[in-house]
Amino acid sequence: MADTMQLSKSEIVAGELKKMQSELRAEKLPLREAVAETCRILFAFGHDSGLSGQITARAEQPGTYWTQRLGLGFDEIKSDNLLLVNEDLEVLEGKGMPNPANRFHSWLYRARPDLNCIVHSHAPHASALAMLEVPLVISHMDTCVLYDQVAFLEKWPGIPVGNEEGEIISGALGDKKAILLSHHGLLVGGASVEEACVLGVMFERAARLHLLAMAAGEIKPIPPELGREAQRWVSTQKRFEATFAYYSRRAGRELAI
Template sequence: MATTMNLGKSELMDTARRSMDTRVERGEWTTRQKIALTCRSLFDAGHDAGLAGQISARGESPGTFLTQRLGLGFDEITEDNLLLVDEDLTVLESGGNGPAMANPANRFHSWIYRARPDVNCIVHTHPLHAAALSMLEVPLQVSQMDTTPLYEDCAFLPDWPGVPVGNEEGEIISAALGDKRAILLAHHGQLVVGATVEEACSLGHLIERAAQLQLLAMSAGEIRPLPPKLAQEAHGWTLVPRRSEANFAYYARRALRRHPDAITPAP
């Protein structure tokens, strides 16, 4: 006999959130493994642009973060070849033999981490559709249910400040991001931030999907806006941490099927 058919939507949403906390399995990956799996899953999703783009996560010590080494593509990142760097991008741990350095463009990550204590992971890539949309100098439009985690949560930098290897670009990008989770960078690409690697990975996949949908819709007609109240409700619902964890677990499993070398097997 059904017992929930007369419940309101808010009550059903609360019940579902509580159920997710206990009934959706959590992955047991380290931060290094999560970064490597994020790199591999985003590579498979079309975020590959040669050596462009960086993914980072805060280190255990203040003012440090993990990121990939310059010279490796996203499809080559493993938990063992990640770098631990400080805010000056000085390599503290190289995870391998021989010289290594971070991408100089990682400098703006230092600025974002300083400005946003709530951010623990940054995903910056140049995927095809987000990069194409950035060429039009128009903001991202969120007008489809699946993309509502970005509703009123994606900033826009309309002016290209040049290659982001200076402190000026770090100041500009971090200021333009503000308190948002995402930003579209004109003539450049996309950047998303998350309280966790799982959240940032999920948003990285999502912003490219949103850009692709926008370009398709723009080619067919005028994009119609979502009802604000319902869009805000969807934004909150889709950003429940356990949903981000479940999304990431799916991306991780898929990446591991294609790239089992991303993480080191347990002894």
């Protein structure tokens, strides 16, 4: 006889979240390997834009983080060619130079101690939306991991290599986890590498859905309480780790072709 058919939705949700904590498992990569795998995942999901875009993750020493070497594409990143840099972008470990645009990451890490990984890319659909100076609308269940989490920088401050751009972007992000940068691209931050990677992939999917829906008619909002419920449902570290592991397997298959 069924034991759960009389439970309320809130009771079922709480029970399933608890079950996922104990039963949803995925191999967790060491930090540098996770950063490198994030680069390859983003490439496989269409975020490639030549040498543009940066992925960074806080390192053990305060004020330092790992990032890719300028001159390599997302698909060429490995754990052993990452660079350890400080806030001034001085290389502490590794060979080569980081992208000078990493400077605004330094500002974001200063402003947001809760963020341990930042993904910035010029993915095509997010970039197309940025060209229209239109804020990203989250209005589909699949993308609710970003519900009420996307800020918008309406005016392009130019190439992000100065301290001014770092102050502007970190200020515009506020307490959100993601931002659409007009005439530029997307940026997301997470408490873990896995979270930032998942948010980056979903941001581009949300932008694609936004453009498709906008071409067909007016996008209808979802009820805020349901959007927040969905955001909480998919925003657990266990869920991020399991999704990241799937993205990694998928990227491995696609890059091997």
